[in-house]
Amino acid sequence: MDPLLKHMVDLTTHRDHSMLDLSVISAVQELACALRTRLLSIYLLRDQIYVMPKASISQLQPAQIEEHLDPSQDGEPITNYPALAHCIQHNLANAEHMAEDGLRTLWLPIWIKDKANVCLEITNPTPYTSQTTQIISGVVSVYRNFQNLLDYSERDALTGLLNRKTFDDQLAKMIASTGEQENGSAPDGEERRQRHKEEKHWLAVVDVDHFKRVNDQFGHLYGDEVLILVANLLQSSFRSNDRVFRFGGEEFVVLLRSTTYDNARKIIERFRQNVESHAFPQIGQITVSVGFVAVSPYESPVVILGHADQALYYAKTHGRNLVCHYDELVREGELATSASNDTAEFFFD
Incomplete structure (x- = not known):
């Protein structure tokens, strides 16, 4: 040939x-x-x-x-x-x-x-x-x-973000790279090894607060505009190597690559503040709630996503317009694991 x-x-x-x-x-x-x-x-x-x-x-x-x-x-x-x-x-x-x-x-x-x-x-x-x-x-x-x-x-047809069906593959790749990062030796000496220990991959679940009220009060065209503008703010707030998905409805997911807890929270908080301060046409102010968690090579994708969802649920039920970290909530006793298996975990608030 x-x-x-x-x-x-x-x-x-x-x-x-x-x-x-x-x-x-x-x-x-x-x-x-x-x-x-x-x-x-x-x-x-x-x-x-x-x-x-x-x-x-x-x-x-x-x-x-x-x-x-x-x-x-x-x-x-x-x-x-x-x-x-x-x-x-x-x-x-x-x-x-x-x-x-x-x-x-x-x-x-x-x-x-x-x-x-x-x-x-x-x-x-x-x-x-x-x-x-x-x-x-x-x-x-x-x-x-x-x-x-x-x-x-x-791509999602409305927002242009990555869609739900690409998420599983991207998360699987991130989990694999997390395992390689933890198990591999760093060629550039102790300082780089220490930096890799501090840096992790993160998964954040984002939900637009009171989105149903927007649709009911202003109509679905304005609701779609809110989703498009939130998607734009997601893309401008996160880094070029992070991945942003529309998960469905008013829910979005972000995969943050290789950063420390402090930087991850700072980046997510910056996005939350960008949404809060943005003037949405006709509607005015919109806020978002976010739950996030570190990606671990020792947990399944379902469990990792479940942890972030649980942190998001805590944010939604404790005032909204909040960024909540799953492990921090567990340490503070706000979330407690009652049962666990390879596919799901159940929590009490």
Whole structure:
């Protein structure tokens, strides 16, 4: 089978973003005879644009997904790559740069609705022919179309957030990475090991307070607008490496990656305050209640979600507009476990 056709078949068989990322860099690496190919994330952090590798492959290294615990430390300002920065600023199809050592780097942003969150980077010692660039552009177009299809199937139609069916897979991956983080050795010495001990993954359940009253008093169109605006506040309040889901109705779930308890509470509190201070058209003030819990590799997804739900229920029944931490409530005697098994736990308040 022709190599190009083989890679097209491979690209169109995947139903997972990570596998699709690996397929596109493998295809470009072979078709361009490149020294190295990377897929870069492009994201905004503290009003500055950063780039960070998502996946990479080279002549000496097989294709792999790049795992990053902290984008603020693992990313680079896009200003480190002037040609790419100019390309993104002016919505160009590609940019090329030749370094002092003669290596040539070609960047091809993946434009979706005038926004590029991902960019293909190809490094080679020889110039790129027009035929090679044309073939790569075709591969990028197929990749972009399938990313769109996958993204559409994983998004809530109203808010644009990740939907319920993607949650189980994302939580399972987070639990697995929590186990690896706790069991693996840290290569950068005792300080990094200590930091990993302090940092955890977190699950937060968010519920809009008195949402039924909004629908009853103002109608479902205004209710939908509230959900859209809360979703926007969720996206702007949490970090680029956190995952936000619409769970159904007025309930949302957030998976926070690698942060301390103090930072997790601070981030969640910031979101709660952002909602409380936001002026919702026609309606005025809206508040949210939040329950959150640390993600443990020793507990099932059902139990972890149940703990966060129990903390949320406590917040809803003790005044609303609160952020409550499950373990803190247990330590203070506000929640007590009465029975437990592998699938569920029952509590008394």
